[in-house]
Amino acid sequence: MQNYTYLVNREHILKAEDIPEDLVVCEFPFCAEESEEKRKLRKAAADAAGRLLEYGKSFGYTLYGVSGYRSYERQKEIYHQRLQETPAEVVNQYVAKPGTSEHQTGLALDVSSPEVDYELEEIFAETPEGKWLAVYAPMFGFILRYPKGKENITGYAYEPWHIRYVGKSLSLYLSLTGMTLEEYHQI
Ligand SMILES: [Zn+2]
Secondary structure, eight states, rough: OOOOOOSSSSSSSSOOTTTOSSSOOOSSSSSSOOTTTEEEHHHHHHHHHHHHHHHHHTTTTTOOEOOOOHHHHHHHHHHHHHHSSHHHHHHHHHOTTTTOOGGGGGGGEEEEGGGGGGGGGGGGSSSHHHHHHHHGGGGTTEEEEEEEEEEHHHHSSSSEEEEEEOOOOHHHHHHHTTTTTTHHHHH
16 A cells, blocks of 8 residues: 555455555645544645645635545444445445545545535536646646546546545646546556
């Protein structure tokens, strides 16, 4: 788990003991208290996200972190809570099983804005903030991990709010080619 480019999805699964060693508390605007696990990211991702959001401010855009790191244990809780209320076929479409959430890497961040009440909804893509994020995230080492039209490759619905740190050379390469991380790992 030490590099920034590895793949985590429904087939590439992390173990409970895969815990990043360099998690830090994010200092940029965040919809979570400093004590909350989801306020954390790996150091390089936290620094880059801070620079990205700061740059957004210079365009007049207010963006907030909503959810960063999520441990295997926390994902397990969420998954099992949902199973108590909803049939498994439905839950499996929307909630990652423990070990399959990219948030466990500490490199994924959900971003939103006051304009959409900090919700993680597809409508975010239509806002000026959402459009700005899609264009500028790759300049800071992030990709929009679950793009529209690639649902059958990523295995996830379009999520315009979910960015993943992969480092600047790969983020630029992927944004230029329009490839997903899955496609990159197949080369
Ligand atoms: Zn996410």
